[in-house]
Structure formats: C-alpha cells, structure tokens
Amino acid sequence: MPWTLGLMTGTVLDGNVDIAALDTDGTRIHAFGPWTLAPYGVDLGDLLRRTLAEARAWNFEGPEPAVFAEAEAALTRAQSAAVNAFLAQSGIAPADVTAIGFHGQTVLHRGPVGGRRGATRQLGDGALMASLTGIDTVYDFRSADVAAGGQGAPLAPVYHAALLDTIGAGPDSAVLNLGGVANLTWRDGAGTLHAFDTGPANAPINDWVHRHNGAAMDVDGALGAQGRVDEERLARLLTHPYLAAPYPKSLDRFGFEASMADGLSLPDGAATLTAFTACAVARALDRLPARPSRIVVSGGGRRNPTLMRMIGERAGVDVVPAEAVGWRGDAVEAECFAFLAARVLAGETYSYPTTTGVPQPTRGGRVARAGG
Known part of the structure; x- marks a missing residue:
C-alpha cells in the first residue's frame, strides 16, 4: 500500500514529533496507517526553546539569528531519524512511502496587519530529510500563502473537511x-x-x-x-x-x-x-x-x-x-501534513479566502526529491 507520512511538532514544545501514515490522494482518506509520538532528547528541546526566544528578539528584522541554522539541522536530523525508526518498527519499506509531509518547527509567525504582509518562519531542511530518509519530502507549506497576502494559517481546514466526510x-x-x-x-x-x-x-x-x-x-x-x-x-x-x-x-x-x-x-x-x-x-x-x-x-x-x-x-x-x-486525536495534525503533501504532489490548492484570507485558492509547498 502506498503511504504518505506526515510530521508535526507543535509550538507547545512538548518534546515530541508526531508521525502518522495515511493512504490518501489528497482529496479522500482511504486508510489510516500507523502513527506514533516520538520523543526528542532534552538537549534538542532546550535548543528549540532558546531558538524561539531569539526568534522573538529578531522579529523578522535584519539577518536571521545564527541559532536558526543550528536548530534547523538538529531538528531535521532528529525527525529524519524518527522517521527511519518509525518505518522500521511499522514494517513499512521506504519504497512504499510516496512522500513525507514535513511541517518543521514554527519559530515565529506574524499575520498581515493593515497594508503590511505577514511573515512566517518554520525550521526544516527538506533536502536534508530527503537525503537522510531516501524519500521525497514536501516542506515549507506556509510561505506561498503568506507571500500571496494570506495569514499562512490555519492550513488544517481542508484536512478537517476530509475527516468530517468520514463521519x-x-x-x-x-x-x-x-x-x-x-x-x-x-x-x-x-x-x-x-x-x-x-x-x-x-x-x-x-x-x-x-x-x-x-x-x-x-x-x-x-x-x-x-x-x-x-x-x-x-x-x-x-x-x-x-x-x-x-x-x-x-x-x-x-x-x-x-x-x-x-x-x-x-x-x-x-x-x-x-x-x-x-x-x-x-x-x-x-x-x-x-x-x-x-x-x-x-x-x-x-x-x-x-x-x-x-x-x-x-x-x-x-x-x-x-x-x-473514531479519529486519532494525537495524530490529526501529523495526518494533516501527510494529506497536504499529497495535495501538493497532485497540484491541488489547500488555502482559501475563508481560511487564511488569501485572495484566491492557493497552492504551496516545496518538494525535495530523494534523488537530489
């Protein structure tokens, strides 16, 4: 069965990365696959807290803090290792995974105000993850919406709609x-x-x-x-x-x-x-x-x-x-980014005027191929 994986780390910094497998074409949910909450080490959690503090001080003004690069590499390597362990434990071969939807860690987000466009920054190196897992990786889900004048959030509604359809x-x-x-x-x-x-x-x-x-x-x-x-x-x-x-x-x-x-x-x-x-x-x-x-x-x-x-x-x-x-409350956000990854690969939109305020339905995401 072809699976799409979704990864999510929330802003609560609870020390976990959520990983979920979904069989989906980006329109319908065909099957829910295995999922897990994979804990981070304490050191990474501390690094992310420091990164969030520096992001707030930066506030999109001037060069990015140097800690961003350090945290992005550490986060990507940790989540890639978690993916590889998850696949091994679940008995899923990398060849049976269509793509990984890699949300990354939001370190700063600002919605548009007045005539000023919003801004958003998620840490996550899609190319590095594709290299470490051998699986095509879809990432940077929010930037296109923000660049088009949207809020960049929330992105889950199109997946929530698919969930509502299941019941x-x-x-x-x-x-x-x-x-x-x-x-x-x-x-x-x-x-x-x-x-x-x-x-x-x-x-x-x-x-x-x-x-x-x-x-x-x-x-x-x-x-x-x-x-x-x-x-x-x-x-x-x-x-x-x-x-x-x-x-x-x-x-x-x-x-x-x-x-x-x-x-x-x-x-x-x-x-x-x-x-x-x-x-x-x-x-x-x-x-x-x-x-x-x-x-x-x-x-x-x-x-x-x-x-x-x-x-x-x-x-x-x-x-x-x-x-x-009948849903899996801890897995919904990770499932969402599997669903969005499938939509990106299918060329479908996922943000809308009544969800993010973008002027028209908008596509987004970047794709890093495992082959380079």
Missing part, C-alpha cells in the same frame, strides 16, 4: 484543535470552509506551570481544577481586540502569554488561563454565520478535562474528543 458530518459539527494555539474549522451548508485561530490553547497554561514548578504542563487539568477563576481579570482579558476581529486571522504562539495571570497563585492562574481559552472559543463560535452544536476536539488540550469542561460550559456546545468519533 458524514454537516454544519452541526466543527473541528477544534487545541495545540499551543487553538484553531477552529467549520463547513457551512454550501460546503464553504470557515477557519481561523480562536486564541490561545495550551501554550500560556504550559508556560505558566513551567515557570512556577518546572513541569511541562497542567497534567490532567489538576491545577486548573483546584484553582478559582479570577472572573474580573477574565472579563478584562476578553476585551482583547483579537477576539472581536473578523476572520480570517491567525496567531503566533506568543500572541497571548502566561503573564496574563501574573499576580495570581499557581492554581488560580491555571484556572484563569484555562477559562480564557474556553471563552475565546465561545467568542469564535459567535462569529460564525451559524453556530455548530458539536465540537470535535483534537490536539493535546483534549487531554485536559478542566479545559474540555470549561469549553462546554462557557461556549454552550457539546464537546467531544476526537476518539469519540
């Missing part, structure tokens, strides 16, 4: 991914996709917890459940202009930071940041032409029962994890 879902259902940032996809009755970043998801919560006790995240939402939401502060946070802005719109991981909870205790801060994410989802649903009654949730945030409960309560919708409808 026969209509406008009553939407897809919400809770990664570092939260993004929503909804398809109206005419088949038009509406999608945008709703606001933060795990990133501020993770950063808040890490700052206070060194943990990577609020495991099982325990701190958020113990804490008390500062409703007065939450009301102030909800006046942020991003939440009222029309879509399409997109966010960088640091668009909303853990400092929103400064001055609160660890549990109260976790609770307040969790509630803010939930309320941002509610505001996003209110902006759609019609409100779905069900949200199917992928991404790491679905493992936080406090966040899932707050979304249901504060957005007034039925909130279900991806697994409840």
